Amino acid sequence: MISPKFFIEKLKENDIDFYAGVPDSLLKNICAYIADNVDASHNIITANEGAAVGLAAGYHLATGKIGVVYMQNSGEGNIINPLASLTDKEVYNIPVLLLIGWRGRPGVHDEPQHVKQGKVTTGLLNTMGINYEVLSKEEDKAEKQISKAVSAMKSTGEVFALVIEKDTFDSYKLQNVEKNDYPMSREEAIQTVAAAMGEKDVVVSTTGMISRELFEYRAAKGQGHERDFLTVGSMGHASQIALGIALEKHDRRVWCFDGDGATIMHMGSMAIVAEKAPKNYIHVVFNNGAHDSVGGQPTVGLKIDLPAVARAVGYKAAYSVDSIEALKGQLAKINNQEGPVMVEVKVHKGNRADLGRPTTTPIQNKEALMAFLRK
Numbered sequence: 271m272i273s274p275k276f277f278i279e280k281l282k283e284n285d286i287d288f289y290a291g292v293p294d295s296l297l298k299n300i301c302a303y304i305a306d307n308v309d310a311s312h313n314i315i316t317a318n319e320g321a322a323v324g325l326a327a328g329y330h331l332a333t334g335k336i337g338v339v340y341m342q343n344s345g346e347g348n349i350i351n352p353l354a355s356l357t358d359k360e361v362y363n364i365p366v367l368l369l370i371g372w373r374g375r376p377g378v379h380d381e382p383q384h385v386k387q388g389k390v391t392t393g394l395l396n397t398m399g400i401n402y403e404v405l406s407k408e409e410d411k412a413e414k415q416i417s418k419a420v421s422a423m424k425s426t427g428e429v430f431a432l433v434i435e436k437d438t439f440d441s442y443k444l445q446n447v448e449k450n451d452y453p454m455s456r457e458e459a460i461q462t463v464a465a466a467m468g469e470k471d472v473v474v475s476t477t478g479m480i481s482r483e484l485f486e487y488r489a490a491k492g493q494g495h496e497r498d499f500l501t502v503g504s505m506g507h508a509s510q511i512a513l514g515i516a517l518e519k520h521d522r523r524v525w526c527f528d529g530d531g532a533t534i535m536h537m538g539s540m541a542i543v544a545e546k547a548p549k550n551y552i553h554v555v556f557n558n559g560a561h562d563s564v565g566g567q568p569t570v571g572l573k574i575d576l577p578a579v580a581r582a583v584g585y586k587a588a589y590s591v592d593s594i595e596a597l598k599g600q601l602a603k604i605n606n607q608e609g610p611v612m613v614e615v616k617v618h619k620g621n622r623a624d625l626g627r628p629t630t631t632p633i634q635n636k637e638a639l640m641a642f643l644r645k
Contacts, residue, residue: 271440272405272412274303278606280413286336286367286421288329290314290322292535294342296371296436298565301340302444305567315567318535323352326366336423340369342564343391343433344384344503353398357429365423365457368400368431375435382632383477383503395431402431407438448559448568449619452592456556456617457483457625460527462594463554463615464488466601468523472639473498474512475527477505478563479621480556484527485628495636500628506535508541509553516548516609519643523550523609530557530571537579541611544584551609553580558619566619581614588612 277300281287289308293301293315304313316322319341326337341349349368357364374380374388396401401422403415406568419430460483464473475481481500488495501508514527533540533555543551559572577588586608591597597615604611628635 271407272409272438274300274442275307276409277412277416277439278307278323280360280416281338281367284416286338286420288312288326288335288337288339288475290316290325290329290337291340291369292316292319292322292342292345293561293564293567294340294345294371294373295341295564296342296373296434296438297369298567299439299442300369301567302565303442306445315561315569316539319348320352323349323357323366325363327352327356327362330364330366334625336365336367336420338367342371342385343373343587344505346387346391346394347368350394350398353400353429358543359426359428364425364429365427366429367419368402368429370431370433371402372433372435378436381502381627387503391433392414395433400429400431402433405432405434407435408504421428437466444566447566450559450572450616452558452616452618454592454594454597454615454617455620456562457478457621458485458556458594458632459556459597459615460484460616461487462597463525463527463601466598467497467525469538470521471497471523471525472515472519472643473527473616474508474515475499476529476532477503478529478532479625480527482528482625482627483621486626492639495628495630495635496636496642500632500635502628502632507539508531508532509536509539512553513543513546513548513551515643516551517546520550522643523552526551526553528553528555529562530555530559530576531561533568533576534569534571540580541584544580544612547584547586548610549608551611552604553585553610553612555612555614556617557614558617560619562619562621572616576614577612585610585612588614590614590616592616
């Protein structure tokens with residue numbers, strides 16, 4: 271495997287020292303090393319991957335140097351537009367080095383949401399005319415690939431991608447961890463909200479730990495999963511899935527269980543929820559200020575006032591709570607309020623080591639929910 275220090279130092283030797291992106295589980299070791307060893311103005315965790323390409327482009331315009339954009343391969347969808355209409359050689363011809371974690375690589379077992387993305391990861395790069403290398407796990411070969419990428423970018427001005435397989439980088443644990451001392455865990459907060467729901471209510475839960483913890487709560491209670499749409503992929507879009515249901519099912523309350531990273535990723539969606547003004551819509555954001563599912567890298571979630579944003583775009587009401595008692599009290603109040611309503615629930619980082627994953631397939635989950643909605 272490659273030492274994160276070795277990899278970053280080799281980039282630095284090639285005058286590359288600017289990073290932007292969205293953390294990924296396959297890249298968590300390299301992302302952690304960057305966070306600890308690159309100054310904050312040169313390592314920016316962005317709202318989404320497309321924004322990271324924009325940042326790298328701006329950096330190049332200001333310095334003439336090449337920026338690095340890191341992401342999971344699921345983020346390729348967010349970068350297609352800026353890659354095709356900003357950095358492309360037929361538009362502005364701006365070089366960017368992409369580091370792409372290859373979840374769902376064919377032949378490697380992975381979760382259902384990664385299978386399709388894994389199959390098309392390199393195909394999308396080919397379609398966009400982006401040269402790439404699958405990064406070697408041997409340092410001498412990886413060094414040659416870095417040299418090849420830098421040479422190509424400097425000679426052509428084009429984007430180059432290094433595709434990263436599982437277990438490419440040696441372990442590195444993040445040292446500069448941003449902590450919070452909120453007493454609630456996300457799991458107990460999810461359990462509290464789920465317990466307060468009505469029998470006809472439905473949930474759309476976002477990517478990662480939130481859906482996993484909701485699934486385990488239902489299982490522990492001996493309940494079915496037909497009321498929950500577990501959005502195992504498409505990070506940042508749970509609020510719009512919930513909106514689509516709420517606008518058609520006026521007789522049911524629809525709860526969106528969101529995370530701070532997912533909410534921030536496509537924050538403009540909140541304005542659409544507000545403009546459509548579904549009275550049966552409750553947006554719960556579990557905010558721990560971190561991308562908890564992929565290594566605990568920080569978000570700006572705890573540095574901004576999410577309820578103020580919700581009120582500004584037109585939510586009927588928005589609240590913030592940071593204790594079980596306050597959460598229970600707020601849940602009792604919103605039973606009599608018209609939506610859309612937001613409840614920000616501030617929680618500490620982390621999850622159980624033995625937290626499982628959904629045992630139903632995405633299609634089974636979809637079909638069970640649709641049957642429940644038809645009742």
